[in-house]
Amino acid sequence: MSQTSRILKKVRRGVQHIAYGHPLYQKVLAAGEVPACLALTPNDPWPGDASAGQTLLAAQAGLFETGDKRALRHAPETLRNLRAVGTDAARVASVRLIQSWLQQFDRWHQSEWQPDILGARIAAWIGFYSFYGPAADPDLTAQLIDSLYRQWRHLLRAITPSLQGVAAIQAMRGLVYGGLNFPDGDKALGLACDFLHRQLAAEILSDGGHVSRNPSVQLHLLQHLVDLQAVFALAGVRWPETLEMGMRTLAPAVKFFRHGDGKLVLFHGGTEETSLLIEAVLTKATGRGRVLRRLAETGYERLVAGRSLLIADAAAPPPRAISPDGHAGLLSFEFSHGRERLIVNCGSGSSDAPDWRAACAETAAHTTLTVEDTNACVLDEEGGVISDIHVTTQRFEDGESFGLDMEHDGYERPFGLRHKRTLWLSVDGHTLIGCDRLEETRIATGKPYAFTLRWHLHPSVQALIAQGGQTALLRTPSGSGWRLRVDYDGPLALEGSIYCGTQTPRRALQLKTAALTHGAQTIVKWSLTREGKK
Secondary structure (H helix, E strand, O other), X not given: OOHHHHHHHHHHHHHHHHHHOOHHHHXXXXXXXXXXXXXXXXXXXXXXOHHHHHHHHHOHHHHHHXXXXXXXXXXXXXXXXXXXXXXXXXXXXXXXXXXXXXXXXXXXXXXXXXXXXXXXXXXXXXXXXXXXXXXXXXXXXXXXXXXXXXXXXXXXXXXXXXXXXXXXXXHHHHHHHHHOOOOOHHHHHHHHHHHHHHHHHHHEOOOOOEOOOOHHHHHHHHHHHHHHHHHHHHHOXXXXXXXXXXXXXXXXXXXXXXXXXXXXXXXXXXXXOOHHHHHHHHHHHOOOOOOOOEEOOOOEEEEEEOOEXXXXXXXXXXXXXXXXXXXXXXXOEEEEXXXXXXXXXXXXXXXXXXXXXXXXXXXXXXXXXXEOOEOOOXXXXXXXXXXXXXXEEEEEEOOOXXXXXXXXXXXXXXHOEEEEEEEEEEOOOOEEEEEEEXXXXXXXXXXXXXXXXXXXXXXXXXXXXXXXXXXXXEEOOOOOEEEEEEEOOXXXXXXXXXXXXXXXXXXXXXXXEEEXXXXXEEEEEEEEEEOOOO
C-alpha cells in the first residue's frame, strides 16, 4: 500500500470516528419504530463443529471475563458450533456471548461495525435466533432487537460499492435479513439486489471462477447465495435472476477445486474448509454434474488419471487491488491419490496471525521453484501481490499421459531467467513426471544463480531419503508407497515445513533440492512413482 493510500485511510478513519461516534448519530440510528419481535427468522442450514463448541463451553468463564474479540467477531462460526453441541448450556453460552458483545460494542465501533462484519452478525443473530432465543429473557430480547435495528440502519449508510468478494455479500446478507424484519425494508432489499447484480457481473469470470482466484472465496460466495435464495423463498419474495445464475456458474468451479478427500486445494489464501460444509453447499446449490477439466480464464488446470489428481496454479496471481490474499506460488501444484493428499502447498495462516499469512504467501511456501531465495513476484507488506507477472499454459495429451506446459517471467527482471515447468501424469495415475527449466533471456553473463526446487508434503505423509539423496520414499496413512526421484546433480534434502490447511498450523515435511544454474538452460527432471505398480 502506498504512503498516500495509508494517509487517506487514516484520514477516513478519523472522519468516521467523528461522525459515527457522535452521540447525535446514535440518536439518528435509534429513530423510528422498533418491532417488538423478529418477523422472519430463517434457520441457518450449515453444519457446525461440536468439538469446537465444547471447547468454547469449557473455556467460557475466561471468555466472558476477557471479552474474547475473535469469538465475538466470528459470530456465525461461534453460534454454529454451539448449536452443534445442542445443549441448554450451549444456548445459554450463546446468549451470554451476545450479551457480552452488547455491553462492549453496542455503540459504533471502528472494527465491529465494518459493513461486512455487521452484515455477518445481523444474519447470524437472526439466523440462529430459534436456537438461542428461548434462553434469552424478555429484556435482553428487546435490547437485542433494538441493537439489530440500529446496526442494520448503520449498514444501510455504510455499505459502499468498493466492497468485494465475501465481504460484499456478507454486507448484502445483513441488508436482506434486516430488510425482511424491519420497517421500510424494501429500500434495503432493492439496494442489496443492485449490489448483488454488480458484484457478480464484476467478479465472476466466464468459466465460473472468482477473480480472487481463492477457492475458499469461491465456496463462501456460493454458500451465501444459497442462504439468500432460501431466505427470499421463506419470505415469499421473488429472488433476482442474478442470484440463480450466480449459483449455477459458481458451483462447477467449487467442484473443480476439491481433492479426493472432499476438501479444497490451497491456493491464494484459501483453506481446506470442511468436506461436510462443501458437500452441503453443493447439494443445495446444484444437482449432479461433471467436474471441469480446466478453468482457463481463472487460471487453473486439473489432471485426473486413475485415482490420482493434480491441480496446478497456471496463471498470474490476482493483483493487490482485487485480492489482498494473492500468493507468489507461480506454477505450483497439489497432488493427491484417492482420499490422501501427498504434495501440497503450505496454505494460508489465520487472519489473526499476520506473520503466518505473510510466510505462507511466499514462493518458498509452495511446491515450485525459487531463485536466490526470493519471491517470484513482489508481495505487499499488508498482503497481496503488487508486481506484473505473465504466465502461459498449454495442455497436451499423447495417449499415454496427460500434461501441462507452463511458464512465468517473475524472475526475468531481477535475474534474466524464465521458469518453465512441464508436468506429465500417466493414464493409470501411478507416475507423475516433472521437468523444471530455467532459461536465460539476456546475453549470457556466465553468472550462476542459486535455485531451490521444493515439494511440500501433507502432514500425514512420512518421508525417508534413500540412495544417497537421489530418491525419497513417501508413505501415506493407508500404507501406500511413493518414490520421488530427482535426475540432477544436487541431492534431495528432507527438512521441516508448515501446513496451514486449517486455522491451526501443523508441522510437516518438505523435500528440496538446491543447486546453481549453468549455461543458457538449466534442466531438472524428476518423477513421483507409486511403488509396486507398473
